[in-house]
Amino acid sequence: MGTTARDIARHVGLSVTTVSRALNDHSDVAPATKAKIRAVANQLNYHPNAAARTLKINRANALGLDIPLGLHRSYDTIWLEFIGGMAASCARHGVDLLLSATDDTERTPASFERLVRGRRVDGVVVCDIRSDDSRVNWLLESDIPFVAFGRTVGQDDYCYVDVDGAAGAQEAVQYLIRLGHTRIAYLGLDATFGFSHFRRAGYHEALHSIRAHDPELEFEGLTEETAPAVARSVLSCPNRPTAVLASADFLALAVIRAAREAGLSVPTDLSVIVFDDNPSVQREDPPLTAVSQPNRRLGEEAGELLLDRLNRPEQGPGHRLIAPSLIIRSSTGPRPRNMESEGTTATVA
Amino acid sequence: MGTTARDIARHVGLSVTTVSRALNDHSDVAPATKAKIRAVANQLNYHPNAAARTLKINRANALGLDIPLGLHRSYDTIWLEFIGGMAASCARHGVDLLLSATDDTERTPASFERLVRGRRVDGVVVCDIRSDDSRVNWLLESDIPFVAFGRTVGQDDYCYVDVDGAAGAQEAVQYLIRLGHTRIAYLGLDATFGFSHFRRAGYHEALHSIRAHDPELEFEGLTEETAPAVARSVLSCPNRPTAVLASADFLALAVIRAAREAGLSVPTDLSVIVFDDNPSVQREDPPLTAVSQPNRRLGEEAGELLLDRLNRPEQGPGHRLIAPSLIIRSSTGPRPRNMESEGTTATVA
DNA sequence: TGAAAGTACCGAAACGTTTCGGCTGCACCG
DNA sequence: CGGTGCAGCCGAAACGTTTCGGTACTTTCA
Known part of the structure; x- marks a missing residue:
């Protein structure tokens, strides 16, 4: 069926050995011969049998x-x-x-x-x-x-x-801090996901550096089902966060829905940053600031x-x-004025 | 390195031939021998060399x-x-x-x-x-x-x-017709996509059956860039459609945005059906009725x-x-009352 | 009881490639 | 001019599997 090295050898009147050496660009084949063999191989539409090659050299490529x-x-x-x-x-x-x-x-x-x-x-x-x-x-x-x-x-x-999820989370939180936020919530997924640990670590790190870490604002193990309720409860507490870092698109959407329900507008009253940039995040209204994984x-x-x-x-x-890189869109803004009664002494970096 | 059939043969004191025939469940190997060979193969963690097999039987699997x-x-x-x-x-x-x-x-x-x-x-x-x-x-x-x-x-x-894009489009339009709609717009993508032709054909077919086809309501070749403008113009025309069939999620979203801007609510004033069911479609507000491709x-x-x-x-x-199957969600509803001045004599199926 | 049929196994060749070692000529050198 | 080295080529073996044809032994049956 397919053309083999032997066909080429016959065609040019040389040995199979030489054909192989020529096609693999080994040294001791005369340049003219090489060229000729290559030409014929091309002409005969030769494609080396991968199985034979693998079998011989013991590498599958x-x-x-x-x-x-x-x-x-x-x-x-x-x-x-x-x-x-x-x-x-x-x-x-x-x-x-x-x-x-x-x-x-x-x-x-x-x-x-x-x-x-x-x-x-x-x-x-x-x-x-x-x-x-x-x-x-x-x-x-x-x-x-x-x-x-x-x-x-x-x-x-x-x-x-x-x-580097830690770096991503840290960058996101630091950006929020620069915008004046200090009460920053974290909504995370199942802790067994590999990234959960590191994202959370970055979040901690950034908040500890301004001594603003509040365990009450930290949630993990959320699912598509539990997210809406948690989002609502987070936003309805008296001392609610002014910013949220969400570990998945649907968590961010849940937060935005809850905010809308509570009469809060994004980003004026609440800033949202989401992990993973994807079409649904980009098309959200407003388009979300996102930590984009390459x-x-x-x-x-x-x-x-x-x-x-x-x-x-x-x-x-x-x-x-x-x-990852932080892609700044329209879901993040300065800390709302009326929330400035906050006790923390945030240093705007 | 890896165990070969020869290793197994040596181990059980039989020939490679018999090993091969046993492992491939050929007929003339004694059942007891077969079992023994299988056991040893298992024990030696034998995995046949795919390259050798392919080379011999001339099939890559x-x-x-x-x-x-x-x-x-x-x-x-x-x-x-x-x-x-x-x-x-x-x-x-x-x-x-x-x-x-x-x-x-x-x-x-x-x-x-x-x-x-x-x-x-x-x-x-x-x-x-x-x-x-x-x-x-x-x-x-x-x-x-x-x-x-x-x-x-x-x-x-x-x-x-x-x-079967034609069937999908037809089913969607027929559903809209049953809801009383007759002015049904179609927003399509680049015509060179394979599916474009068939979706449009189904749309035509369904509308022709009630003699309600209006070429003015048909748009093709839309892109993410041109969609918003087209959506706005469609909804602002005096005799605007009461339903839209959109050939992609972003087209549907553009329509919904435009409707919102124009003070129209979905599905009360405008019904929307989208091709291709995906997370962003499901999470839209309201969740969209969609033609779901399996x-x-x-x-x-x-x-x-x-x-x-x-x-x-x-x-x-x-x-x-x-x-495809029509998944009915909340973006479709009956034709709005105030649009009933329409001249077409639609028979509600 | 001898031939035929059947069962269980085996040797060797083949798939198409790579590569080791060896073979020819030829040029170059002292 | 004999030897050395090198450029260019080749034969043959090997990779691990499948399968064709065959063999040895057993059973069946006229």
């Missing part, structure tokens, strides 16, 4: 990517962007990208084993690492080359890329890091932490 | 998927869902899924050639087919087994899956169809058209 689908009810743009980034870095290095979408909640990485041991891929990128994720140890024990997207907390003897970039880095470690395994674990 | 990334500014949930569906059908049949994400606008399918000719995959699913897409003919000429997601118009000598299902069907055609090439092209 392919990477595996495990993305969680069906886990989140609201499909985030994050995964698509991440995939795009990783695909780009794979394309750049001429390796293929295999997808292993895990629907199931059990999240067993057994399929990795088949992919890696069966030499289908050389390594895998595993996503959505939780703060205490068993998959990391499993992968380490199985000696499967991998890069994680997301961190476990308190363990870093493996390769990962992650967004998802595509993260995908690229994950691919690059994995390829790097495959080529030089002696390097040991390496991490790439990418700082 | 893998499918390629080409998804367009970076084309749409607003990442739709559609692609992620589609990927998930295709991944599921691949998993079900024990074949792997290779991703070939095309960022570039040129959309050259040259990489397919490498994948298919190099026996990396057995066939490909190619997405986002436009109404007149050159890739279809290229694939046909190159004799690459493929299934398209989306149709060209006026050509169907190839395999495709698609959503994207995951489409991905599954695409995978199944491709595998089916690979197994039985003699079948020739086959199509799978999946009807």
Whole structure:
């Protein structure tokens, strides 16, 4: 069916060996011969059999990517962007990208084993690492080359890329502080998400630096169902916050709804910053100030890091932490005047 | 490194041949031997080398998927869902899924050639087919087994899956008609999108059946930039529509904004139905009635169809058209009373 | 009881590539 | 001029699997 190296060899009257060496740009083939072989290969529409190559050199020239689908009810743009980034870095290095979408909640990485041991891929990128994720140890024990997207907390003897959530939260809060806010609430998701820990840490850090941390304004473990009620209660308390940092788009929307109900306007009476920039955040009224994760970039880095470690395994674990950027839109403004009775001595940076 | 069939053979004192036949469940191996071989394979954590297998049987047991990334500014949930569906059908049949994400606008399918000719995959699913897409003919000429997601118009000598956009539009319009509406506007995207043609056709069909088609209410080629202005002008004309069918979430949002500006409330003064159900549509205020595309299902069907055609090439092209479903939410209601001066004699079905 | 049929296994070749070692000529050197 | 080195090419083995054809032994049955 397909053209093989032998066909080319016959065609130019040389050996298969020389054809192979020519196409792989080895040294001891005469330049003229090389050119001729390349031309014929082109003409015959030759594409090397990947299986034979893999079998021989024991390298698949392919990477595996495990993305969680069906886990989140609201499909985030994050995964698509991440995939795009990783695909780009794979394309750049001429390796293929295999997808292993895990629907199931059990999240067993057994399929990795088949992919890696069966030499289908050389390594895998595993996503959505939780703060205490068993998959990391499993992968380490199985000696499967991998890069994680997301961190476990308190363990870093493996390769990962992650967004610097602490820096993002800190930057957001500092921006609010510069606007005069001191009562800044935090609405977070399930604490087992990898990012939760770090976002909260950044939030703490920034508030502690002006000694304005109030545990009463901190909420975690919120869901799409519980968010509206919590948002309402936060805004209705007598000493309500003047700003909110929300860890997901739907949390921010819940806050905005609640504010509207309470007759508060954004950003005049309440500033809102949301984690993760996506279309629904951008199109909200008003468009939201957001901590934007460079998802595509993260995908690229994950691919690059994995390829790097495959080529030089002696390097040991390496991490790439990418700082998110604060995109200032119209949901943030100065602290409202009438709330200035606040006791805290905020120093406007 | 990895365990091979030879290792197992040595371990049980049999030949490689028998090991292979046992693991592939061939007939002439004694049941007891089979069990023993399986047990040892398990114990040695054996995973067959995919490359060797592919090389020998000339089948990759893998499918390629080409998804367009970076084309749409607003990442739709559609692609992620589609990927998930295709991944599921691949998993079900024990074949792997290779991703070939095309960022570039040129959309050259040259990489397919490498994948298919190099026996990396057995066939490909190619997405986002436009109404007149050159890739279809290229694939046909190159004799690459493929299934398209989306149709060209006026050509169907190839395999495709698609959503029945005409049926979706028709159902939506008929629902509006049942609510008493007769002046129903259509806001569409770029006509070269595959779905545009069919959605419009369904819209026409439904309106013609009650002789209420007014070309003045039909707009195509809208973009995120032009949508707000068009929406305003549509709603400000003296004989304005009482309902709108929007072909994308941002078109619907533009209409709702414009309505709000004009002092019209949804659904009391204006009904809105949107194509494609996604989080931003669901969370809109009010939540929108939507034509929901079964994207995951489409991905599954695409995978199944491709595998089916690979197994039985003699079948020739086959199509799978999946009807979308109308999800009724709060953005649609009866025709407003004060608009009943309308001349059309609408028969409420 | 001898042939035929069936069962359970095996040897070896093949898939298409890469690569090791070796082979030819030719140029260059003392 | 004999030897050395090098440029350019090649044969053959190997990667791990599947499968064709065959063999040895057992059972069946005329």
